[in-house]
Amino acid sequence: MLFHSTNGKTQGVTFPTAIENGLADDGGLFMPANMPSLPAAFFRNIPEMSLQEIGYVVCNTLLGDFLSSEAIKSIVDDALDFPVPLRKTGEGDNLYVLELFHGPTLSFKDAGARFMSRLLPALFPDTARRTVILATSGDSGGALADSFSDSPSTRVIVLFPRGELSRQQVAMFCNRPNVTAVEVGGTFDDCQTLVKQVLVDKELNAAVPLTSGNSINLARQFPSIIYYFHAYARAMEMSPDSGKVVISVPCGNLGNLAAALMAKKMGLPVARFIGANNANDTFVEYLQTGGLRPRRALMTLARAMDVGNPSNLARIIDLYGGDLESLRKDVVGVAFSDREIVQTIREVYERDGYLLGPQSATAYRALRGNLLPGETGVAMATGHPAKFPQAMMEAVGHTTPPPPQLDGLNLLSLPAVKIPPAKSALSRLILRNQP
Numbered sequence: 553m554l555f556h557s558t559n560g561k562t563q564g565v566t567f568p569t570a571i572e573n574g575l576a577d578d579g580g581l582f583m584p585a586n587m588p589s590l591p592a593a594f595f596r597n598i599p600e601m602s603l604q605e606i607g608y609v610v611c612n613t614l615l616g617d618f619l620s621s622e623a624i625k626s627i628v629d630d631a632l633d634f635p636v637p638l639r640k641t642g643e644g645d646n647l648y649v650l651e652l653f654h655g656p657t658l659s660f661k662d663a664g665a666r667f668m669s670r671l672l673p674a675l676f677p678d679t680a681r682r683t684v685i686l687a688t689s690g691d692s693g694g695a696l697a698d699s700f701s702d703s704p705s706t707r708v709i710v711l712f713p714r715g716e717l718s719r720q721q722v723a724m725f726c727n728r729p730n731v732t733a734v735e736v737g738g739t740f741d742d743c744q745t746l747v748k749q750v751l752v753d754k755e756l757n758a759a760v761p762l763t764s765g766n767s768i769n770l771a772r773q774f775p776s777i778i779y780y781f782h783a784y785a786r787a788m789e790m791s792p793d794s795g796k797v798v799i800s801v802p803c804g805n806l807g808n809l810a811a812a813l814m815a816k817k818m819g820l821p822v823a824r825f826i827g828a829n830n831a832n833d834t835f836v837e838y839l840q841t842g843g844l845r846p847r848r849a850l851m852t853l854a855r856a857m858d859v860g861n862p863s864n865l866a867r868i869i870d871l872y873g874g875d876l877e878s879l880r881k882d883v884v885g886v887a888f889s890d891r892e893i894v895q896t897i898r899e900v901y902e903r904d905g906y907l908l909g910p911q912s913a914t915a916y917r918a919l920r921g922n923l924l925p926g927e928t929g930v931a932m933a934t935g936h937p938a939k940f941p942q943a944m945m946e947a948v949g950h951t952t953p954p955p956p957q958l959d960g961l962n963l964l965s966l967p968a969v970k971i972p973p974a975k976s977a978l979s980r981l982i983l984r985n986q987p
């Protein structure tokens with residue numbers, strides 16, 4: 553399998569090159585030239601398969617040209633070594649939540665980050681030192697810092713927007729020996745733009761080779777594909793005669809939804825997906841109008857979805873060859889205000905005693921209004937509620953007991969280098985503290 557750029561100029565690239573560069577030379581995102589299909593027998597057996605077994609088959613299909621089966625098995629087993637349970641909610645027989653937040657840093661980004669940290673040494677055993685750079689809207693920073701904590705040869709540079717993350721989130725990537733935390737005087741989109749600018753700077757990369765740690769890098773984005781097969785498998789396992797499965801995804805940078813649609817192209821027999829936005833509804837607007845209007849992100853309670861210019865929209869457009877009509881057949885878009893998100897958290901808590909994180913609540917609400925009789929709905933619960941205390945306080949007046957993953961975090965001292973949203977400042981910083 554070969555890869556091309558969503559900007560069309562770069563073609564015929566191998567997986568290792570796509571991973572090493574993160575972004576194509578022409579500034580586009582790498583995409584598989586075509587998505588391979590999984591055989592019908594796989595879908596018949598899938599309700600009996602574990603997450604790791606499913607992950608192995610999916611990754612072997614995608615990456616078998618570049619890695620041995622043994623290597624793929626060990627990466628998958630090690631990366632996905634935490635539970636991802638499907639929970640039934642108290643609302644009817646057909647509504648489920650898939651909890652993707654039981655990894656070491658409590659968000660679905662653990663899977664991609666852990667996969668990437670194990671994939672890099674398997675693909676490039678000889679590279680002595682490496683720099684992974686990323687922009688975080690909250691959860692990626694912690695996930696990458698944790699995943700690379702056992703690889704001292706990798707330096708991780710995390711850019712985060714000033715004043716937008718909770719202390720828990722910042723604490724997860726500060727105070728780590730091989731992580732440089734960089735507070736940018738700007739938004740998440742500014743951070744993301746800076747990362748893209750340094751990634752395509754040839755001179756800088758000749759001095760310090762950089763790899764993207766965001767979902768623009770397929771090493772991070774691909775593993776989310778596994779979750780959709782798992783969601784389908786668990787739904788079929790729980791209710792074997794359930795009708796069609798509908799999966800709702802809370803969207804920010806659209807890496808997760810792009811993975812969902814890649815799974816569909818690989819044959820996943822779901823009826824459709826729902827792409828849920830908060831007030832930052834660039835994607836929902838695109839679905840409605842076909843127009844792409846990137847804008848400054850608004851700050852909401854579902855912070856991990858506060859993206860005004862979602863990178864992975866380019867992948868989704870590429871996957872559908874720009875055919876908006878066929879994309880609309882596979883995805884319905886819905887957007888909710890903070891008030892609606894808070895109301896949903898409160899309603900579900902009062903009814904079931906179950907706390908949804910703000911992102912998960914957005915996906916859950918979108919599902920509720922969009923199921924036909926006989927359909928089974930799964931909302932992707934992407935983040936643990938304990939990471940979003942502000943939304944919890946507003947919704948139910950208290951937070952949730954912190955899971956053990958949050959023990960021992962130093963919330964008092966959060967050292968970070970401060971820079972303005974300027975490429976020159978970031979380049980200087982990269983050159984100054986080389987690994």
Ligand SMILES: *Cc1c(COP(=O)(O)O)cnc(C)c1O
Nearest residue numbers: 691804805806807808856934935
């Ligand atoms: C990153 C994140 C999202 C958004 O995922 P994208 O792939 O960027 O669309 C949603 N929820 C949580 C908890 C996240 O951390």
